[in-house]
Amino acid sequence: MIRARAAVLAAALAVGAAAVTGCSPSGPAAKPKPADSATASSPVDYVPGTARENNAPAGTGDFADGPANSPAAMKWVQLGAGAAGVLNPVVHNATGFTLYRFDKDTTKPSKSNCNDACATTWPPVLVQPGSRIFLDGVSRADIGFVKRDDGALQITIGGWPVYRFSNDTAPGQANGQGVGGTWFAVTPEGGKAGQSPQGTDTNTQLDYQNGTAKQHDAPPNTGDMYNGPRNSPEAMKWVQLTAGSAGGLSPIVHDGAGFTLYRFDKDTAKPSKSNCNDACAATWPPVLVQPGSRIFVDGVPTSEIGIVDRTDGTRQVTIGGWPVYRFSKDTAAGQTNGEGVGGTWFAVSPHGGKVLRPTEGTGATSSAAPSAGASASASSPAGAASSPASAPAGTPSATAPSSPVASPVALGNGVVTLDSGLNFTEPDASENVAGPGCKNTGRGDLALSLDLSGGPVKIWTGCDCTGASAVVTSSIPDLSKIGFDKKIASIRFGD
Numbered sequence: 001m002i003r004a005r006a007a008v009l010a011a012a013l014a015v016g017a018a019a020v021t022g023c024s025p026s027g028p029a030a031k032p033k034p035a036d037s038a039t040a041s042s043p044v045d046y047v048p049g050t051a052r053e054n055n056a057p058a059g060t061g062d063f064a065d066g067p068a069n070s071p072a073a074m075k076w077v078q079l080g081a082g083a084a085g086v087l088n089p090v091v092h093n094a095t096g097f098t099l100y101r102f103d104k105d106t107t108k109p110s111k112s113n114c115n116d117a118c119a120t121t122w123p124p125v126l127v128q129p130g131s132r133i134f135l136d137g138v139s140r141a142d143i144g145f146v147k148r149d150d151g152a153l154q155i156t157i158g159g160w161p162v163y164r165f166s167n168d169t170a171p172g173q174a175n176g177q178g179v180g181g182t183w184f185a186v187t188p189e190g191g192k193a194g195q196s197p198q199g200t201d202t203n204t205q206l207d208y209q210n211g212t213a214k215q216h217d218a219p220p221n222t223g224d225m226y227n228g229p230r231n232s233p234e235a236m237k238w239v240q241l242t243a244g245s246a247g248g249l250s251p252i253v254h255d256g257a258g259f260t261l262y263r264f265d266k267d268t269a270k271p272s273k274s275n276c277n278d279a280c281a282a283t284w285p286p287v288l289v290q291p292g293s294r295i296f297v298d299g300v301p302t303s304e305i306g307i308v309d310r311t312d313g314t315r316q317v318t319i320g321g322w323p324v325y326r327f328s329k330d331t332a333a334g335q336t337n338g339e340g341v342g343g344t345w346f347a348v349s350p351h352g353g354k355v356l357r358p359t360e361g362t363g364a365t366s367s368a369a370p371s372a373g374a375s376a377s378a379s380s381p382a383g384a385a386s387s388p389a390s391a392p393a394g395t396p397s398a399t400a401p402s403s404p405v406a407s408p409v410a411l412g413n414g415v416v417t418l419d420s421g422l423n424f425t426e427p428d429a430s431e432n433v434a435g436p437g438c439k440n441t442g443r444g445d446l447a448l449s450l451d452l453s454g455g456p457v458k459i460w461t462g463c464d465c466t467g468a469s470a471v472v473t474s475s476i477p478d479l480s481k482i483g484f485d486k487k488i489a490s491i492r493f494g495d
Helices: 117-121 279-283
Strands: 031-033 045-048 076-084 087-092 100-102 132-136 143-147 153-157 183-185 199-201 206-210 238-246 249-254 262-264 294-298 305-309 315-319 345-348 414-419 430-434 438-440 449-454 457-462 466-472 490-492
Touching: 076 153, 076 238, 076 294, 087 183, 132 238, 132 249, 238 315, 249 345, 414 457, 449 457
Parallel strands: 045 132, 076 132, 206 294, 238 294
Antiparallel strands: 031 430, 076 087, 100 183, 143 153, 199 206, 238 249, 262 345, 305 315, 414 430, 414 449, 438 490, 457 466, 457 490
């Protein structure tokens, strides 16, 4: 795994004596990994962006001709999000070929049951130690590996081994969808891809279409490509929402011109409301539509897209309820100059979450007092604040559920890997948990170290983000140093 070794910023140093036995995991974000699904340090190099952007050599990886298990083919793999015909979102490789999952495989533990003749028809997506995985609209949280019966290492998404289909002969095809009632295009989270609603929505009077504006022959100098005010009729003819990567961030959403889209922490998602007007809207132009506009969806779930009426009467696109914007100081495609501006502006994810850089976030908080018999150590671990010797009156005990308290640190989205070994050695298993919101862990009772990509996040000793807690800003090689070894029952990410 890609590790940034550091420590926790602050922690509730004392927790209850009872070990965590595990909560019901909160949806697909919590995924146990089998012991042989990854080595102590990840066998591959994860790279946000596309293979072409990173100058992958011709004739290698997804560009290679020949067997999928050839050394040249296994040098790298690209996992991108997009649409394929009526399906959206799906995962495709660098050449645009759709990837699939097989219902007769398993995820807990991950295991491929497609071998021999099956694997000829459905070539597994393989890597080898030292391979690179380019992520373009797919989250690192959902990627794993499984050792096949022949010893090869196959990529998994959401725990599901993934494959190509030999009868897909051109990019964008999805001829494997529904074959035998067991094969389906895979989504960026590992689910089965389904048909995305297309056509005119009677409520919004907007026309939704899968794919890109280019694929639909959108007229030049209109929509996202228009050179002029974003509230002009020509600019509002169409909008493209593509899941991708930019500036080392993945997954983010960009428009048809390749410009990163952002969300604003001072807006609200429930109900959707923009609080960026006047001068703010000049710096952060809202993504606007009008009745009859077309919205091209390319890797962003149509179910996450909405519309909100602004105070000036215009209509703004929302993702996951959050109004979305461009940034006037992004002057070229692929820039992310708006990321983190004022601590309130962030690139938006395909589900509406905010995307944070792996090293982002500072501050400290503690939300539970030491329990009876526990006290702050004389010397706290590097980066950890000592708890007071006695809790102020009215502070809840760490052995009783406590409500989350306001933190000086703005929690962010990201990926937490709970590792069963010290220093990320993974002797038994590990579990990936990803936001947004509060997520219960499946096997927090095994965790001795914690790897964080993104964040900051808050870890809790109780299910549903209750009990004692600590804010974590980077990886922790030994959770016992902060009193959270084998005690992480839930994790709170940013919205």
